[in-house]
Amino acid sequence: MSPIENTVVCADEGTFREEVRTWLSEHLAGEWGALRGIGRSGGAERAYAERRAWNRHLAEHGWTCLGWPVEHGGRGLSLAHQAIFHEEYARADAPETVNHLGEQLLGPTLIELGTAEQKARFLPPIRAVDELWCQGYSEPGAGSDLAAVSTRAVLDRGTGDQAADTEGEWVIDGQKVWTSWARESDWMFVLARTERGSSRHHGLSFLLVPLDQDGVEVRPIKQITGGSEFNEVFFSGARTPASMVVGEVGDGWRVAMTLLGLERGVSVLGQQVGFARELGDLVELARSNGALDDPVLRDRLAAQRAELEVMRVNAVRSLTEKTPGADNVAKLVWAAWHRRLGELAMEVRGADSLTARGDDGDLDRWQRLFLFSRADTIYGGSDEIQRTILAERVLGLPKEPRP
Structure with a gap:
């Protein structure tokens, strides 16, 4: 019997969280353990083949397509259980998966709007990470x-x-x-x-x-x-x-x-746990190199932490309440927050942040974060578009004239 067929939805969220945490602890070891933290914030090309193999390993053990209905190869888990998985996955510093667009976006769209033939053709290879x-x-x-x-x-x-x-x-x-x-x-x-x-x-x-x-x-x-x-x-x-x-x-x-x-669903909670890890690591760097002694930097790092807590509360609320414009507000807030984190990382690093390592211009994680996060306010819908949507469709303000 496959892991999917043998799955029973756990009503006790605490028990499920411990199940996820234990499995990740046991399996993110050895060759898989070397992949921890790889693939985020400008590192999507790093160890791609290895991360795809890890993603298939998740599939073989029933950890993909958690929210898909059982009849389509998923586990039919609740939003709460899906959120728990994403949170624990981020806390374990597990590698970025390679199947997000198929698993989280196209698959659920086909389940809702696709033909029976399309579902039969495409859902199984998406779940197994055989087609990207x-x-x-x-x-x-x-x-x-x-x-x-x-x-x-x-x-x-x-x-x-x-x-x-x-x-x-x-x-x-x-x-x-x-x-x-x-x-x-x-x-x-x-x-x-x-x-x-x-x-x-x-x-x-x-x-x-x-x-x-x-x-x-x-x-x-x-x-x-x-x-x-x-x-x-x-x-x-x-x-x-x-x-x-x-x-x-x-x-x-x-x-x-x-x-x-579907793009801003339960995985956003995992994203924010990842943000919290980045912020925590940056605070530790600031503590070790003395940057935390600067009262201005210390205050800005504290503000980032407070804002992150507010973001998490709003993310949880948006999963249970269908508030018009909530997704647009969330995109505006997290994109600006992450850009500021990249800027703070450069200030914490100090003058060393301006120099790449080695002759090939290899960047460290903080330099990649800074450079990649410049695009956070552009991709997935720019800040200007998000504000226009909020103004016109939520607040009912006059529309901008179009040529």
Whole structure:
């Protein structure tokens, strides 16, 4: 019997927390123990193959897709139990997983909106970490303003008498950018314009596209951290079966928003435990090098701690209360907090923070944190877009004029 089939949901959250903590303690040892802390804040490319193997190890023992329904290979755990897992995973300093987009975003979207055939085809390899996914949303002219997508897909029914919408192939042309992990991924979920002459939120479809084909070119983007976890992806006559549309043709905006609504779920609690670990380590560094004796720095570090506690309370509340705009406020707050942490790290390090190690310009964790966190207020929806959404959709203020 597999670990999934043998799983019984534990009603006692304390018992479940101890189960997670014990398992991680026993398994994050030996070769796995060397992966602790790897993959965060600008280090997503480090030990990628080893982290994927670890992610498969989690799957084999029933620690992936915890919230998925049992009939789809998950464990059907409650939000509280999922939050406990993410908290304990972060506390154990376990490595960043490689399957977030498939497990946390696409999988639940397919469970809610996908066809029976799509679920049968894609959910098992996502759960087993056999197929990896990337997200095809942003474009050079459609970043935070996602409704400006211009990548196009045309249905080619071939030369036969095909009439059904599920027959033939979509032919895709366009470009996506800032695509995380595209080089490592097998598939991409793509928001494309499938209705000629449509604009903004109308005429879009949500397509599932294989990346291993001649019509797809992936180019890495060199980042200031030295890595290239982001990529440009070019489609030139790329193809995917007509049946690879999630939801209805032309209803892609609703599907895309459903997926984005999952992006800031229970894993955000684990993210904040990770933030707390970073802050704690920075305080220890400040204590060891004397920076904590500076009353201004000491006060700023204390303020970071207080703000982190407020963020956690708001995160817990947002999981149980559907407050309009809560996700947007949370993104604004944590992004600014993390950028300030990166800046504080440089001040705690002092003059040494300006010099890379060795001749190859290798960065330490604090330099990577500082450089990578500059993008926190941009990716996943820039601060400006978050504020516009809050102003127009939550507060009901007049909309900005559009060209």
